Amino acid sequence: MDLRTLFLAQTCALLSIAAILWVARGPADRHNGLRTWTLGVSAQGIAYMLLAAAGQLPPLLSAVLANAAGGLSVALFFVALRQFLGRPWHLPGLALMVGLVTLVAALSGSHYVASTIFNGFAYGLLQLLNARLLWRQPAPALQRIQRLVALFYLLMGLLLPLRALAMWLNAGSARYLDLPPGWQLPVYLFSFVFIIVTNLGFLHLCKARAEAEARAQALTDELTGLPNRRALDQALHEALERAARGSRAFAVMMVDVDHFKAINDRFGHHAGDHALQDFARRLSLDGRPGERVFRYGGEEFSLLLADTEAPQARQRAEQLRAQVALPPPELTRARSASFGLTHWRPGDSADALLGRADIALYRAKTLGRNRVETE
Incomplete structure (x- = not known):
């Protein structure tokens, strides 16, 4: 396979990927970097197309436009x-790089090798910075694919300056696509693989993050930001498995905001929502290791206390009762809550635990509220 055919294949691959990304992108891609990536693929495809058609365009025009588009794509x-990883970037530095790449191409004219040498060192540096960022900041669920992409960026970051150095040592006036294939063929083959791996890799990273965010939303209460009933069911299942394996005790609390209906009736549902948000914040303050707070539904909340014996669980419930009973500034009387507490027993199921905690909660409300009862 000659270099021109391989280069044309790369061009077709880039333009096809760009077309698919423009069609497939959606509103969720505003903040994960995929829209910027799509622009980059488009610019790179245009650059490759201009270089492939260099014979049909004035050399200076094709060189300047192609290198400007290429520099823009790398930027x-x-x-x-960095958008995907939530990291900052510096526009002046990137604009300077694109400007220098374009200027060198304009000054080089038909001497394509000169601009290719300069680009090799400039692009190589950015690829090494990409590799460093991806390798050092992996998300746990994305680590394998992210580090694979980082490895390809590392290899490209080393390969581009080495190719530039080799072309410098064998400088001539021929266009690099007309140079003898020799060592260039493996470079172009790797470049083709690099295009596929980095594009598929970035798409996979975006897809995996979107799936993780969807799972998190499904387990999160929208109003309070706490884990919801579904998350509680999962947490209880895991706690029961751990307890069965190692007899590791844990406790479950059911918590109900006292006189919540009166807040809604007096101040309206918006104030009621605000009260629930404030209550959730207070309930979550000073969280202990292994302690998780959930919104069970309505004005009811639940807590799971891992590795906690019955006396410690009772003490913690009393602390929380006092913690949430502080008078909020926007209401005339203190807000309080009733607590129903139960402790794991061998052979328990999730329904049994929640049932006992609910019985204790009902007793606390019956006996006057703002108290802790144990079942």
Whole structure:
């Protein structure tokens, strides 16, 4: 396979990927870097198309436009990765790089090798910075694919300056696509693989993050930001498995905001929502290791206390009762809550635990509220 055919294949691959990304992108891609990545793929495809058609365009025009588009694509990929990872980038530095790449291409004219040498060192540096960022900041669920992409960026970051150095030592006036294939063929083959791996890798990273965010939303109460009933069911299942394996005791609390209906009736549902948000914040203050707070539904909340014996669980419930009973500034009387507490017993199921905690909660409310009862 000659270099021109391989280069044309890369061009077709880039333009096809760009077309698919423009069609497939959605509103969720505003903040994960995929839109910027799509622009980068488009710019890179245009650059490759201009270089492939260099014979049909004035040499100076094709060189300047192609290198400007190429420099822009590298800058956009650089920004997209930082958007995905929530890292800052510096526009002046990237704009300077694109400007220098374009200027060198304009000054080189038909001497394509000169601009290729300069680009090799400039692009190589950015690829190494991409590799460093991806390798050092992996999300746990994305670590394998993220580090694979980082490895390809590392290899490209080393390969581009080495190719530039080799071309410098064998400098001539021929266009690099007309140079003897020799060592260039493996470079172009790796470049083709690099295009596929980095694009598929970034798409996989975006997809995996979207799935993780969807799972988190499904387990999160929208109003309070606490884990919801579904998350409680999962947590109880895991706690029961741990307890069965190692007899590791844990406790469950059911908590109900006292006289919540009166807040809604007097101040309206908006104030009621605000009261629930404030209550959730107070209930979560000073959280202990292994302690998790959930919104069970309505004005009811639940707590799971891992590795906690019955006396410690009772003491913690009393602390929480006092913690949430502080008078909020916007209401005339203190807000309080009733607590129903139960402790794991061998052979318990999730329904049994929640049932006992609910019985204790009902007793606390019956006996006057703002108290802790144990079942």
